[in-house]
Amino acid sequence: xxxxxxxxxxxxxxxxxxxxxxxxxxxxxxxxxxxxxxxxxxxxxxxxxxxxxxxxxxxxxxxxxxxxxxxxxxxxxxxxxxxxxxxxxxxxxxxxxxxxxxxxxxxxxxxxxxxxxxxxxxxxxxxxxxxxxxxxxxxxxxxxxxxxxxxxxxxxxxxxxxxxxxxxxxxxxxxxxxxxxxxxxxxxxxxxxxxxxxxxxxxxxxxxxxxxxxxxxxxxxxxxxxxxxxxxxxxxxxxxxxxxxxxxxxxxxxxxxxxxxxxxxxxxxxxxxxxxxxxxxxxxxxxxxxxxxxxxxxxxxxxxxxxxxxxxxxxxxxxxxxxxxxxxxxxxxxxxxxxxxxxxxxxxxxxxxxxxxxxxxxxxxxxxxxxxxxxxxxxxxxxxxxxxxxxxxxxxxxxxxxxxxxxxxxxxxxxxxxxxxxxxxxxxxxxxxxxxxxxxxxxxxxxxxxxxxxxxxxxxxxxxxxxxxxxxxxxxxxxxxxxxxxxxxxxxxxxxxxxxxxxxxxxxxxxxxxxxxxxxxxxxxxxxxxxxxxxxxxxxxxxxxxxxxxxxxxxxxxxxxxxxxxxxxxxxxxxxxxxxxxxxxxxxxxxxxxxxxxxxxxxxxxxxxxxxxxxxxxxxxxxxxxxxxxxxxx
Amino acid sequence: xxxxxxxxxxxxxxxxxxxxxxxxxxxxxxxxxxxxxxxxxxxxxxxxxxxxxxxxxxxxxxxxxxxxxxxxxxxxxxxxxxxxxxxxxxxxxxxxxxxxxxxxxxxxxxxxxxxxxxxxxxxxxxxxxxxxxxxxxxxxxxxxxxxxxxxxxxxxxxxxxxxxxxxxxxxxxxxxxxxxxxxxxxxxxxxxxxxxxxxxxxxxxxxxxxxxxxxxxxxxxxxxxxxxxxxxxxxxxxxxxxxxxxxxxxxxxxxxxxxxxxxxxxxxxxxxxxxxxxxxxx
Numbered sequence: 001x002x003x004x005x006x007x008x009x010x011x012x013x014x015x016x017x018x019x020x021x022x023x024x025x026x027x028x029x030x031x032x033x034x035x036x037x038x039x040x041x042x043x044x045x046x047x048x049x050x051x052x053x054x055x056x057x058x059x060x061x062x063x064x065x066x067x068x069x070x071x072x073x074x075x076x077x078x079x080x081x082x083x084x085x086x087x088x089x090x091x092x093x094x095x096x097x098x099x100x101x102x103x104x105x106x107x108x109x110x111x112x113x114x115x116x117x118x119x120x121x122x123x124x125x126x127x128x129x130x131x132x133x134x135x136x137x138x139x140x141x142x143x144x145x146x147x148x149x150x151x152x153x154x155x156x157x158x159x160x161x162x163x164x165x166x167x168x169x170x171x172x173x174x175x176x177x178x179x180x181x182x183x184x185x186x187x188x189x190x191x192x193x194x195x196x197x198x199x200x201x202x203x204x205x206x207x208x209x210x211x212x213x214x215x216x217x218x219x220x221x222x223x224x225x226x227x228x229x230x231x232x233x234x235x236x237x238x239x240x241x242x243x244x245x246x247x248x249x250x251x252x253x254x255x256x257x258x259x260x261x262x263x264x265x266x267x268x269x270x271x272x273x274x275x276x277x278x279x280x281x282x283x284x285x286x287x288x289x290x291x292x293x294x295x296x297x298x299x300x301x302x303x304x305x306x307x308x309x310x311x312x313x314x315x316x317x318x319x320x321x322x323x324x325x326x327x328x329x330x331x332x333x334x335x336x337x338x339x340x341x342x343x344x345x346x347x348x349x350x351x352x353x354x355x356x357x358x359x360x361x362x363x364x365x366x367x368x369x370x371x372x373x374x375x376x377x378x379x380x381x382x383x384x385x386x387x388x389x390x391x392x393x394x395x396x397x398x399x400x401x402x403x404x405x406x407x408x409x410x411x412x413x414x415x416x417x418x419x420x421x422x423x424x425x426x427x428x429x430x431x432x433x434x435x436x437x438x439x440x441x442x443x444x445x446x447x448x449x450x451x452x453x454x455x456x457x458x459x460x461x462x463x464x465x466x467x468x469x470x471x472x473x474x475x476x477x478x479x480x481x482x483x484x485x486x487x488x489x490x491x492x493x494x495x496x497x498x499x500x501x502x503x504x505x506x507x508x509x510x511x512x513x514x515x516x517x518x519x520x521x522x523x524x525x526x527x528x529x530x531x532x533x534x535x536x537x538x539x540x541x542x543x544x545x546x547x548x549x550x551x552x553x554x555x556x557x558x559x560x561x562x563x564x565x566x567x568x569x570x571x572x573x574x575x576x577x578x579x580x581x582x583x584x585x586x587x588x589x590x591x592x593x594x595x596x597x598x599x600x601x602x603x604x605x606x607x608x609x610x611x612x613x614x615x616x617x618x619x620x621x622x623x624x625x626x627x628x629x630x631x632x633x634x
Numbered sequence: 635x636x637x638x639x640x641x642x643x644x645x646x647x648x649x650x651x652x653x654x655x656x657x658x659x660x661x662x663x664x665x666x667x668x669x670x671x672x673x674x675x676x677x678x679x680x681x682x683x684x685x686x687x688x689x690x691x692x693x694x695x696x697x698x699x700x701x702x703x704x705x706x707x708x709x710x711x712x713x714x715x716x717x718x719x720x721x722x723x724x725x726x727x728x729x730x731x732x733x734x735x736x737x738x739x740x741x742x743x744x745x746x747x748x749x750x751x752x753x754x755x756x757x758x759x760x761x762x763x764x765x766x767x768x769x770x771x772x773x774x775x776x777x778x779x780x781x782x783x784x785x786x787x788x789x790x791x792x793x794x795x796x797x798x799x800x801x802x803x804x805x806x807x808x809x810x811x812x813x814x815x816x817x818x819x820x821x822x823x824x825x826x827x828x829x830x831x832x833x834x835x836x837x838x839x840x841x842x843x844x845x846x847x848x849x850x851x852x853x854x855x856x857x858x859x860x861x862x863x864x865x866x867x868x869x870x871x872x873x874x875x876x877x878x879x880x881x882x883x884x885x886x887x888x889x890x891x892x893x894x895x896x897x898x899x900x901x902x903x904x905x906x907x908x909x910x911x912x913x914x915x916x
Contacts, residue, residue, distance in 0.1 A: 552878070565858070565888035569877035593883045595851050596909065631912050 142243045153235065160230055171224065185215060252339035253281035256315075256332050258347045266433035268324040271349045274316040275332050281341075283334040288317050293327040293348065295380075325353035325378040325431060353378045353429035353436040356385065356411070361468060363442060364502040366449040367419035371502045373412040374427050374439065382429040387413045388438065392422045406430075414504070417446050420627075449508040450625040451499045451610065457490050457531070458497040462614070470621040471497055473614035494534040496613030498525065499622070503607040505581035509628035510610060511591055512575045512620055514546070519615035521545045521558070524579060524586055524608040535613050537561045542600045543611065544575065544588045557588070557598040568597060577610070578632040587632065594631055637769055640665060646702035647672040652692060655765065659757040660719040661750060666762065667692040668770065669702055673709035680776035680801075680914035681766060682907070684714040685758065685792075687783030688817075689736045692716050698896035704904045708911035713766055715758060717784070719751040733821055739812070740788030741836045743825035752825060755836070759792055759799075778802035778910045782899055783862070784809055784817075790838035790852070790873075797847020802913040804853040804906045806899050807860055810873035811839040817867050839869075842876045852877070852884040853909045855902045857892030 189208050195201050258275040265272040273288060291307040310317055322328065327350050334341040354377045362373040376382060385408040390399045405413060417423060423444045428435040444450075452468050463472045473495045491497070501508060512522050521535040523543030529535075536543040536558025545563070547554040553571050556563035572590035575597075579586050587599040612620060640652040648671040657664040673679055682705070686695050695701070695714045705712050718738030724747045727734035738754035767774045779800045781789035786808025793803035812818020813833050822833040834840040854870065862868055870886060877884045892898040 565890070567874050567884070567886040567888075569874055569884040569886075570881050590883065593849065593851060594912075595883045595885065596853075596912070597885060630916075634908060634912055 138243070142240060145240050145243065146237075149235065149237065149240070157230065164227075164230075168224065182215060185212060251281070253283050253334035253336055253341040254278045255342040256286065256334050256344045258330060258332050258344040260347060261349045261433065264434045266350065266352045268352050268354055268436065269322050270318050270320040271322060271328065271330075271351055271433075272316065272318045273330055273332075273347075273349065275344060276315055277334065281334065282336050284336045285311055285313050286315070286317075286332050286334050287311050287340075288319070288330060288332045289343070290319055290328050290330040292323065293329050322351050324351050324436070325380050325382060325429070325433075326351050350431055350433035352433045353382045353431050355437045355439045356427045356429050358425075358427060358439050358442045360442060361452045362500065363444070364449075364451040364500050365417075365444050365446060366502050366504050366506060366508055367417075367446050368506055369414055369416050369502060369504045370423070370425070370444045370446070371412065371414050371504075372425055372427070372442065372444075376411055376429060377436070377439070378429060382436075383431045384408055385411070385413070386428045386430055386435055387415065387425065388428065389415060389417075389423050389425045392424060392443075398424055414502075417444070419446050421446050445625060448624060448626040448628060449502070449510060451501050451510075453612075453622070454498045454500050454609070459491040459493075459495040459613075462491075462495050462497055464497070469623070470619055471612060471614065472619045473617050475617045488528065488531050491531045491613070493532050494521070494613045495615070496521070496535055496611055498527070498529075499610035499612070501607070501609050505604075505607070507581070507628065507633055508579040509626060509632050510577055510622060510624040511626060512577065512612065512622055514573055514575070514620045515618070516553075516571055516573060517548060518618035518620055519546055519548050520618070520620055521611070521613045521615065522575060522577065522620070523558075523588075523611055524577075525611040526606060527609050529611070535611050536563075541611060542586050542602060543613075544598070545615075546571075548616070555597070557600065559600060559602075564598070566598060570595075572597065576629070576632060578628060579608070579610075580633055589629075589632060591629075594629065596631070637765070645669070646706040648674065648702070648706050650696055650702060652696075657719070657757060657761060659753045659761045660722075662719045662722050664716055664719065664757070665692050666713060666715040667696045668714075668766070669696070669705050669712040670770065671706040671709050671711065673706075674711060674771050677709070678771050678773040679709050679711045680778070681711045681713055681763075681770075681772050682802075682910050682914070683758065683762070683777065683779045683789075683792075684712055685740060685779065685781030685785030685788040686714065686717050687781070687785045688717070688732050690717050690785075691736070694896065698900065699903055700900040701903050701907060704907035704911075708907060708915060710907065710911060710914060711766075711770060711772060713762065715762055718754060722751045724748065724751065730820075732817055733824055737784065737821065739784060739818075739821040739825060739836070740791065741822070741825050744832065745825055745827050748825050754788075755792075758788065759796060776801055776914050778914055780804045780806075780906055780910065781808070782806040783868075783894065786810075786854075787812060787818075787838060791836055791841060793850060793852075794838060794841035794845050795835070797845070801916075802910045803850055804855075804909055806854075806902070806906075807856050807863070807868055807894055808838070808854060808870070808873075809868055811837060811869040813837045813840065814872065815867045815869055839872045839876050842873060842880060842882055845880065845882060850882060851909075851913070852882065853906060854884060854886045855898075855906070856886065856888050857894060857898045858888050858890045859892060860894040860898075862894050 185208075189212060192201060192204050192208050195204075255278060256275045257278055258273070262272070262274070271290075273290075275286070277283065288310045289307055290310075291305045294305050308319075310319065319328075319330075327348055329346050330349055331343045331346045333343050356374040356377040358372060358374045364371050372387065374385075384406070387405040387408055388402050389405075390402040393399050405415065413427075415425070423446070424441045425444055426438040426441045428438055430436070453464060453471070455464055455468075458464060458471075461473055463474065464470070465472070499510075512520075514520055521543040523535060523541060525535060525541035525543075529540040530538060533541075535541045536545060536556075537560075539560045542559040543557075545556040545558050547556065553568070555566055555568050557566065568590075570590065570593060572592070572595075574591040576589035576591045577586070578589070581604055584602050584604060585599050586602060588597040589595060590597060610622075612622065614620065637653045637655050640654050642649055642651045644650075648669060651668050651670065652665055653668060654663055654665045656662075671679060684695055684699075684701070686692075692714050701712055717736050718734070720735065724734070726747075731737070738752055740754045740758060741752070742755045743749045743752035763774075763777065766772055777800060779789040779792050780803065781787070783806070786805030787810070789803055789805050790808055790810070793800045809815060809818060812822060813830065818833075818837070822830075822836065826832045826836070854873075856863060856868070856870055860868070863870075874884060874886055876882075887902075889898070889902070892901065
């Protein structure tokens with residue numbers, strides 16, 4: 001804090017906000033009397049008073065005009081007449097204001113610092129608490145182990161004692177029995193001796209004597225069955241020892257916690273990975289492992305995806321050099337002097353996709369809408385696409401307002417627009433990693449209807465110019481291979497091609513430029529019109545036909561093979577075609593004369609496409625993106 | 635000039651009226667029909683002049699042709715005069731249905747006894763427009779002309795002889811080349827005399843060959859089953875040939891199954907009024 005700088009002198013004590021026990025409820029004001037000594041006479045009651053009990057901690061006292069300049073310059077201004085020197089007054093006022101502001105800033109800084117200190121204090125407490133817990137647990141473990149050992153040993157001794165006692169007891173019993181039997185023997189001998197019956201005595205005395213003799217020969221076994229000492233094996237307390245030792249040692253870290261992917265943190269080729277410590281471990285460095293997740297896991301483990309490793313000191317890392325729109329598996333370990341932690345859980349991250357590529361030749365528009373088509377730009381699927389559009393300003397620059405259409409599921413989008421404007425449209429591919437970069441921008445003008453020709457539908461003898469709007473029929477032989485094909489994509493008899501009209505029901509207008517000698521058919525057809533038929537010959541197409549005969553020009557307006565009988569005196573070379581879905585009409589005009597030629601009344605069951613064909617070698621050019629003249633939709 | 639209203643009927647949101655006046659060109663009382671569309675109550679409207687065919691009066695068109703709805707939609711005043719002076723007591727005027735009464739042929743007759751009264755060309759191109767513009771909410775710069783059969787011939791020659799005066803022209807089964815057909819020859823001989831060079835001024839095909847002026851866009855409908863077509867009274871091919879040559883834009887539609895009647899006109903009247911509206915409302 002550099003308040004001293006400003007003050008140049010006395011710093012009164014700032015009361016701690018927390019010390020409510022303090023008697024004084026206001027802070028002592030501090031003087032700004034730098035340079036010169038304190039001016040008691042003209043004390044400037046300056047800027048801030050901290051009143052604890054109120055909200056007025058930043059109440060400003062208006063400064064008196066006679067404030068001395070803070071830089072210490074002797075003030076000629078301050079002394080007496082304030083009214084005299086207006087400029088100096090203002091000067092000092094503004095200086096005072098700036099001092100005031102700086103002091104304000106300093107106070108805010110101090111408050112922040114105090115807050116920060118509080119936080120640190122709390123963290124230390126937390127850490128201490130954790131350490132305490134940790135220690136307690138550790139010692140508890142040791143104690144538990146010891147008491148377990150004690151119990152074990154005790155139990156073993158108990159067992160031994162029991163078995164010894166049993167053995168001795170058995171011996172005792174055996175002795176008892178021996179005693180009993182010898183007692184019995186003696187008694188029976190005595191009985192024999194005492195018996196009066198001499199004859200009986202003679203009979204039994206000899207066996208009895210024999211028995212006694214035999215018995216006397218037996219050596220009683222007088223050895224003890226067991227030893228009297230107990231087995232005292234050495235107690236194995238080595239693990240307790242290691243446990244005690246380990247209390248003093250920093251434990252190896254536990255597995256870190258890897259965060260899930262944050263939105264908008266990935267780019268096409270990089271991922272920003274973050275993790276945190278599980279507990280308050282000491283960590284020297286982390287190692288982040290990552291490998292791509294492949295679609296099909298090969299059976300052969302030698303073809304496993306390559307695993308990469310990055311060593312970092314922070315708890316975050318930006319991994320680069322990755323593939324776009326790819327999924328990666330990441331995990332992290334923490335290492336300190338003791339060892340390496342177990343690996344964290346594996347997290348799945350995804351890089352952002354590559355930007356899509358708009359297919360310029362497949363975009364169409366009309367005054368109310370545009371249909372944009374694009375290539376994904378990624379080999380693997382993405383989640384969705386976002387289409388962004390902005391109007392160009394009158395001077396051609398891009399407007400700052402962009403409209404976004406999100407969650408577009410496929411590679412095309414029909415956008416509602418307003419007539420007569422120019423739009424800049426781009427597309428992004430989106431996956432869980434976020435949106436890709438913007439694709440190249442396409443400019444769409446909603447003046448008139450705009451479309452390209454569907455080159456896939458062109459008869460093999462029809463060639464299309466580079467810009468895609470002029471068709472030529474050279475006098476070539478139809479290749480046999482083309483005739484053999486029967487799929488309904490391109491025209492095989494009528495040298496025709498379809499246009500890619502936007503599928504929006506409304507009004508569409510385009511013009512066709514021909515020359516006097518071109519035999520053509522131009523009009524509209526349903527998309528599935530028979531490719532082996534001539535335009536106008538069936539119920540799925542309507543067209544204006546020009547036939548050149550040796551004597552004159554003939555014009556037909558064909559549908560279902562039928563045409564009204566019309567004569568036109570001036571051959572149209574620029575023909576306007578006006579399609580009105582709502583009214584169900586298709587009109588043809590001689591544009592140069594603004595002359596209406598013919599109108600078909602139709603009932604369009606589905607969307608139609610413009611169609612163009614050449615009946616003899618020649619060329620015709622399609623012009624679109626033209627605002628329909630008033631008479632076209634009268 | 636004083637106009638007397640003969641009748642007025644509300645029709646298609648507007649009014650179908652018939653007026654009578656004393657004509658200075660024709661020196662007799664003449665009636666004409668006027669359709670005033672709803673728009674005429676508030677704004678000035680363009681005018682389409684309709685010229686009827688042989689034997690017609692101002693009544694046939696307004697009762698049979700079905701023009702009022704389209705006229706109301708496009709905000710066009712339609713004026714339909716009679717086809718000849720009436721009650722002039724000229725000897726022989728009522729002898730033929732295709733010459734004299736009801737068969738004015740839209741010429742200014744030069745021969746007696748017709749030349750005093752039979753000045754339909756002047757009536758239609760001069761007197762009537764002045765009268766209409768003075769008495770109705772019209773835009774004098776926007777007028778067009780159409781007609782049927784003899785009236786078709788009248789429409790064509792009015793447009794061809796007055797480049798720029800008529801913003802649009804169309805015709806139903808017109809007599810395209812009167813000099814070459816029996817009707818025309820009879821009428822011109824009677825009204826204009828035997829010098830055929832004087833007929834050329836009233837023949838659309840001849841006039842087209844020498845037309846120079848603002849571009850005309852001509853719409854012609856012709857019934858394919860029209861007995862007079864097959865009787866070579868109408869001769870549209872001649873006109874088409876000349877217009878092709880001279881690059882006068884014509885769209886000529888041959889309508890299968892249709893005859894020469896008002897039923898035929900009714901069927902395509904909307905197209906014609908729309909054609910006129912395109913130029914009158916531009």
